[in-house]
Amino acid sequence: MYNRGVEKRNIFLDNQDYQVFLYYLKSYLLSPENPIHKKLPVRVRLDFNDFDLHKRIRLMAYCLMPNHFHLMLKQLDEKAMTEFVKRLSNAYVRYFNEKYERIGSLFQGRYKAVSLDKENYFLHLTRYIHRNPQEVLKKFNLTKLEDYPYSSYADYLGQRKTQWLFKDDIMRYFKIAQKDDPQDFLSYQDFVENYSDETDETDEVLGDLILE
Numbered sequence: 001m002y003n004r005g006v007e008k009r010n011i012f013l014d015n016q017d018y019q020v021f022l023y024y025l026k027s028y029l030l031s032p033e034n035p036i037h038k039k040l041p042v043r044v045r046l047d048f049n050d051f052d053l054h055k056r057i058r059l060m061a062y063c064l065m066p067n068h069f070h071l072m073l074k075q076l077d078e079k080a081m082t083e084f085v086k087r088l089s090n091a092y093v094r095y096f097n098e099k100y101e102r103i104g105s106l107f108q109g110r111y112k113a114v115s116l117d118k119e120n121y122f123l124h125l126t127r128y129i130h131r132n133p134q135e136v137l138k139k140f141n142l143t144k145l146e147d148y149p150y151s152s153y154a155d156y157l158g159q160r161k162t163q164w165l166f167k168d169d170i171m172r173y174f175k176i177a178q179k180d181d182p183q184d185f186l187s188y189q190d191f192v193e194n195y196s197d198e199t200d201e202t203d204e205v206l207g208d209l210i211l212e
Helices: 015-029 035-039 080-099 119-136 168-180 188-193 202-209
Strands: 002-004 057-065 068-075
Touching: 015 057, 015 080, 057 080, 057 119, 057 168, 068 080, 068 119, 119 168, 119 188, 168 188
Parallel strands: none
Antiparallel strands: 002 068, 057 068
16 A cells, blocks of 8 residues: 655655654554553654554555655455554654644545455565665665665565564565575565566556556
């Protein structure tokens, strides 16, 4: 699923904004007993007494961009994603509006989501999500996708281990491929970074998930 700023405006204006959004993200995805909650600043702490989303949803990939965000979610019941995104968005909008002394909507309407019913679509979606920062790397003075700090890509390359991210369903495809044919093994990094736009099937496979 994804959402973006109203009128395509930026929803993250500095590093603190990205970090607060990630604070909220992991707060909902971790158990209320997790020590992380005690480390949150008072202004971004949440009331965990009335929900158990950490038991009902899994985050498989994510990317935060200046004017939008992508989340690849696996819900374990039919209402989990709606409740999760509503709580996440509302919490962030309250923080953002207070910080920048504004009122009104921040996001461009309801989030957009599509249910994926074929496993190979998962691979294409993670590639699309993890390639998103290419357009802003220079702005962040970066040259490599793996160095972009607001994406799960570094986790997929084994450079970081985020306890609230579930990547095993994706990475098992590459482990199986490596076992079956070591000579013709395509790593996840190859899959994401080394392919031709001329043969890219992303638009056809993902359809409405592509951000226009």
